[in-house]
């Protein structure tokens with residue numbers, strides 16, 4: 402029950418923090434990614450992905 406589900410904002414895969422391979426900080430929020438590839442896509446254009454969240 403302490404497992405926190407997080408979402409890869411690039412590919413929208415749901416996972417736990419332990420399953421995440423990469424993470425990046427943007428505007429003081431940590432985002433988790435399933436792969437380096439997703440992280441790179443996010444860092445190139447974070448706004449594109451943040452629009453989709455909330």
Ligand SMILES: [Zn+2]
Nearest residue numbers: 409412435439
């Ligand atoms: Zn991903």
